[in-house]
Amino acid sequence: MILSTSLNSTSYSFIDKLKAVDYFLIIIVAIIGSMSVFSIYSTESGNFSFYTKNHLTRFLVFFFMFLVLSFVRVSFWYRQAYIFYILGILLLILVIFFGISASGSKRWINFFIMNLQPSELMKIAIIVCFARYYHRIQSSDIQSYKYLLQPIILLLIPCYLVITQPDLGTAILIAGSGLAIIWLAGLNLKYFIYSGLILLVSLPFVISILKPYQKSRILTFFNPDRDPLGAGYQIIQSKIAIGSGGLLGKGFLQGTQSYLEFLPEKHTDFIFTLFSEEFGFAGSMVLILLYALLIYRIIRIGFSSRSFFAKLYCFGFASALFLYIFVNIAMVVGLLPIVGAPLPIMSYGGSSMLSIMLGLGIVMSCKIYSRDPIGN
Amino acid sequence: MIKKTDNLNKNKIISRRLFVLVAAKIGLLGIVTSRLYNLQISEKQKYEVLSDKNRIREWKTPPQRGIITDYFNNVIADNQRVYQVHLSLEEVSNFNNSIFKLKNIISLKEDEIKKIYEKKEKSKPWDTLIISENLSWNEFSKLNLYLHELDGAKPVLSTSRYYPYSNDLVHVVGYVGDATIQDIQNKKKIEENFVPGLKVGKIGIENSKDIDLIGNHGTKRYEVNASGKKISEISYNKETQGENLRTTIDLEIQQLAQELLKNQAGSICVMDIYTGEVITMASSPTYDPNKFTHGISTKDWNEIKNNKLRPLLNKSLAGLYSPGSTIKPLVALAALEYGIIDTKFKVNCEGHDHPYELYGERYHCWKKNGHGLMSMRNAIKQSCDIYFYEVARLLGVDKLSLIAKRYGLGSKVLEDFFSEEKKGIVPSTKWKKQVLEQSWYLGETVITGIGQGYIQTTPLQLCLMTAQLANGGYKIKPNLIYDKEIDLDKIKSKIESEKNKSVSQKILKDHEFKHYERLYRNQNNLKLVLDAMYGSTNEQFGTSFRSRHKEDKYKFAGKTGTSQVKRITDQDRELDLDLDEIEYKSRDHALFIAFAPYDKPRYSLSVLIEHGGSGSKAAAPLANKLIKKILDRHELREKIRKDLKNIA
Numbered sequence A: 001m002i003l004s005t006s007l008n009s010t011s012y013s014f015i016d017k018l019k020a021v022d023y024f025l026i027i028i029v030a031i032i033g034s035m036s037v038f039s040i041y042s043t044e045s046g047n048f049s050f051y052t053k054n055h056l057t058r059f060l061v062f063f064f065m066f067l068v069l070s071f072v073r074v075s076f077w078y079r080q081a082y083i084f085y086i087l088g089i090l091l092l093i094l095v096i097f098f099g100i101s102a103s104g105s106k107r108w109i110n111f112f113i114m115n116l117q118p119s120e121l122m123k124i125a126i127i128v129c130f131a132r133y134y135h136r137i138q139s140s141d142i143q144s145y146k147y148l149l150q151p152i153i154l155l156l157i158p159c160y161l162v163i164t165q166p167d168l169g170t171a172i173l174i175a176g177s178g179l180a181i182i183w184l185a186g187l188n189l190k191y192f193i194y195s196g197l198i199l200l201v202s203l204p205f206v207i208s209i210l211k212p213y214q215k216s217r218i219l220t221f222f223n224p225d226r227d228p229l230g231a232g233y234q235i236i237q238s239k240i241a242i243g244s245g246g247l248l249g250k251g252f253l254q255g256t257q258s259y260l261e262f263l264p265e266k267h268t269d270f271i272f273t274l275f276s277e278e279f280g281f282a283g284s285m286v287l288i289l290l291y292a293l294l295i296y297r298i299i300r301i302g303f304s305s306r307s308f309f310a311k312l313y314c315f316g317f318a319s320a321l322f323l324y325i326f327v328n329i330a331m332v333v334g335l336l337p338i339v340g341a342p343l344p345i346m347s348y349g350g351s352s353m354l355s356i357m358l359g360l361g362i363v364m365s366c367k368i369y370s371r372d373p374i375g376n
Numbered sequence B: 001m002i003k004k005t006d007n008l009n010k011n012k013i014i015s016r017r018l019f020v021l022v023a024a025k026i027g028l029l030g031i032v033t034s035r036l037y038n039l040q041i042s043e044k045q046k047y048e049v050l051s052d053k054n055r056i057r058e059w060k061t062p063p064q065r066g067i068i069t070d071y072f073n074n075v076i077a078d079n080q081r082v083y084q085v086h087l088s089l090e091e092v093s094n095f096n097n098s099i100f101k102l103k104n105i106i107s108l109k110e111d112e113i114k115k116i117y118e119k120k121e122k123s124k125p126w127d128t129l130i131i132s133e134n135l136s137w138n139e140f141s142k143l144n145l146y147l148h149e150l151d152g153a154k155p156v157l158s159t160s161r162y163y164p165y166s167n168d169l170v171h172v173v174g175y176v177g178d179a180t181i182q183d184i185q186n187k188k189k190i191e192e193n194f195v196p197g198l199k200v201g202k203i204g205i206e207n208s209k210d211i212d213l214i215g216n217h218g219t220k221r222y223e224v225n226a227s228g229k230k231i232s233e234i235s236y237n238k239e240t241q242g243e244n245l246r247t248t249i250d251l252e253i254q255q256l257a258q259e260l261l262k263n264q265a266g267s268i269c270v271m272d273i274y275t276g277e278v279i280t281m282a283s284s285p286t287y288d289p290n291k292f293t294h295g296i297s298t299k300d301w302n303e304i305k306n307n308k309l310r311p312l313l314n315k316s317l318a319g320l321y322s323p324g325s326t327i328k329p330l331v332a333l334a335a336l337e338y339g340i341i342d343t344k345f346k347v348n349c350e351g352h353d354h355p356y357e358l359y360g361e362r363y364h365c366w367k368k369n370g371h372g373l374m375s376m377r378n379a380i381k382q383s384c385d386i387y388f389y390e391v392a393r394l395l396g397v398d399k400l401s402l403i404a405k406r407y408g409l410g411s412k413v414l415e416d417f418f419s420e421e422k423k424g425i426v427p428s429t430k431w432k433k434q435v436l437e438q439s440w441y442l443g444e445t446v447i448t449g450i451g452q453g454y455i456q457t458t459p460l461q462l463c464l465m466t467a468q469l470a471n472g473g474y475k476i477k478p479n480l481i482y483d484k485e486i487d488l489d490k491i492k493s494k495i496e497s498e499k500n501k502s503v504s505q506k507i508l509k510d511h512e513f514k515h516y517e518r519l520y521r522n523q524n525n526l527k528l529v530l531d532a533m534y535g536s537t538n539e540q541f542g543t544s545f546r547s548r549h550k551e552d553k554y555k556f557a558g559k560t561g562t563s564q565v566k567r568i569t570d571q572d573r574e575l576d577l578d579l580d581e582i583e584y585k586s587r588d589h590a591l592f593i594a595f596a597p598y599d600k601p602r603y604s605l606s607v608l609i610e611h612g613g614s615g616s617k618a619a620a621p622l623a624n625k626l627i628k629k630i631l632d633r634h635e636l637r638e639k640i641r642k643d644l645k646n647i648a
Helices: A014-020 A023-043 A048-069 A075-099 A118-136 A145-163 A167-187 A191-203 A203-210 A213-224 A233-245 A272-303 A308-332 A351-368 B003-044 B046-054 B095-105 B110-122 B137-145 B167-171 B181-186 B188-192 B206-209 B251-260 B298-306 B322-336 B376-382 B384-394 B398-406 B427-435 B442-449 B461-468 B488-499 B521-539 B572-574 B615-632 B634-647
Strands: A100-102 A103-112 B056-061 B075-088 B127-137 B153-161 B176-178 B199-201 B220-225 B230-238 B266-272 B276-283 B347-349 B356-358 B361-364 B373-376 B557-561 B590-598 B603-609
Touching: A014 A118, A014 A351, A023 A048, A023 A272, A023 A351, A023 B361, A048 A351, A048 B373, A075 A103, A075 A145, A075 A308, A118 A145, A118 A167, A118 B199, A118 B461, A145 A167, A167 A308, A167 B003, A191 A203, A233 A272, A233 B003, A233 B046, A272 A308, A272 A351, A272 B003, A308 B003, A351 B398, B003 B046, B046 B056, B056 B572, B075 B095, B075 B137, B075 B167, B095 B110, B095 B137, B095 B266, B127 B137, B137 B153, B153 B188, B153 B590, B153 B603, B167 B206, B167 B251, B181 B188, B199 B206, B206 B361, B251 B266, B251 B276, B251 B427, B251 B615, B266 B461, B266 B615, B322 B376, B322 B384, B322 B461, B322 B557, B322 B615, B347 B384, B356 B384, B361 B442, B373 B376, B373 B572, B376 B384, B376 B521, B384 B398, B384 B442, B398 B442, B461 B521, B461 B590, B461 B603, B521 B557, B521 B590, B557 B603, B557 B615, B590 B615, B603 B615
Parallel strands: none
Antiparallel strands: A100 A103, B056 B220, B075 B127, B075 B153, B176 B199, B220 B230, B266 B276, B266 B603, B347 B373, B356 B361, B557 B590, B590 B603
């Protein structure tokens, strides 16, 4: 409330704010959230225990946080954008020294109440940061080398830090989100084409610096039967689970692939697989439709926002959200290599939930304070 | 700071750019959706199968072997309850430890443990290992007591092969043992029904009829998790028992035969002269087939293998012997059929001082003082060698060979039923040219006439020969497994119609005969020979006179034979040693063939005692006891035959 009574010119009554809330978006998030709780419940073979309890708690806490953050003025995010970014970078550096390792990578910092994964926060920070960055730049300047180089450096720092954890999946998502905003801001298409070509040329070099497990995952992606009990196991089992689900699925709590432990990482990256096995093609379509609606609502909010910052943020976040969803689903159906990317809201994991809810909170604040002109 | 116009410009750009992005998103969403459609709708079945393959694992349950009985339904190969201990490998945390613990509870020998480790190497991680197939009740109850300490160990009640008449039938029934790689490769039925620990027939009927006996395995389907742990049983397709087999063997006669052969090496075969049913096929010494069921110990195996009397050899059909004088009725028949001699033809046998001479080579009769002037009947009855030297010379080996083959010599009696059966040798000039690449000498014809020289027969062949003489000269189909197609009445009427069939001279040429076809040219010739055999057993001076039955109903006709193992030198003849004084390996084989009852022949038999001395002393007396038993059981057998026919 302190923030809402800040020095901004536009003032809103509490009723106005409540009226401005996008309830439809909240309902969609709530529905996906409850679906996620049931899915996690299913991974535990219908026992309300550790994972389900944790997931439910996190969802409720962060959902509440999302609602509270909605009432934080959007100008606050504009002003604190670089601080947010720097905080994210600091946390990523902190991981290097104080991080907790799990299954070969160092991604988390212990904050007593939860293990925070700064790279997840960085996914949002980069969007906020870039939205602010381009908010101030005149359209004529965007193509200049100065304004081309700065965001690239801003993007490379977190990507490098995350890749070395190592966490290729999150790094790709951060890079993808950043690039989406650069694109939205209007950078000439030729730069994207050039960089695409450069990437293609440097691909052998990139591959040579990949960790052996990353290489094997990529090779396995192209031929899962290369090592059916090793690296290819996840893709094969995931495809079997999804395929055997059929049109209507095996039914809630009836997914044999996950129940009989054939499915790896079913709580996190492969939660869609479990969902799809139990609810089939129809269920998957419903879930994808819900996500599409969510993205649509976010884009709508972007359109209704007055400020360029809010627009850029909403469109950027919507694109990032799409990217997260696409990469995850494409990964579990065998269209992309397994890189380790959670499915927003559905996957088990506090940091991912936190970052999505934080992102949605900022979106909602864009909606509530849509008339705010920013940066003048 | 930011101009309004620029803001408008930027808004325009962002909208355009967003449009492109949304289009891309819709495109990507389309790809994901079509992929899901492809997986879940188009290829659903494929993935369903894969999912079931994942979660469902099949365990084969062992098939039950069929039971084998004798003709009278006495069980001669049974399935017996056994106590076993199995080790489920996926539940074992430390294999070495488990074996060590088991060793202390049940007695496992070092070589058994070695075998277990070898088996383990070949097993899959979810396989079940059979640690011991046959535990004593004590071991089994002790095992149950300590079960909580043995993870993965399972006490199992199973069945295994058991031969109630252990030694008496091993050469007929055979035994079972673990299926080898070769067994699995050779027989599809075994491959299809293979489960670890499956027993397959190794020799005998168990081997020959394995495909019928083995049965079909059952299938238990379990749902398993990713680590292979059974979660629940989904279905159980029960195993089935193999076909039960009725043999033609008469257990009691078989047992008597084995008893008569006890402590000697030899064979006794008994056959129905019409149906060809092998009623007894005894071979001595024998061994216990039960020892092979769970793998024979090295000690027991060596004992059997090193026995000088060769228990592993099925002497009835794999032992080759010169037929000796048992060939004489056939030689006489051949000479009569070809018209070489008639009943008036006589040869003088003058003893060792005046032996039969051919091109300077001397051929002696077994009787030192000679038989005097011999007719055919007397020559068979008293088994005069000189007479048959002369008849053989006149007949020639090729004609003799033709008739001998016709009556069952020189080919496998049971065809390919037993892999170990031997064909023997019926020599001819052509045979010698082909096999030995030498020309035939007349002297060889002469000794072939008394069943010596190249000629080699199995006891079962001699039994078949006797049967086909005694039934009046008709080809029969020997069999060991009850076959409802072989019907006594049909055979008899077929023979009756054959009897009146007119035959041409072609019958004396080489000719392929069908079953129950007549083999002779003139029936009187056969009658003469059979009558001579009657004389041999029932008249004074007959070689088996001492073994005769006085009671009419047991009266039989026979022919003794003494098969030389080595050439008798003049010195041997001079010494004329008693049997006891000759080294075992150099003693003659004693042979005897017979059929009974004489007036209405029905059964033929052959007796062979390896190194038993003379046929009349060692072999014929056994026939006396056997024939009584065979004829006493005739009514019973006929009753069973009728019953079986009615069922069919």
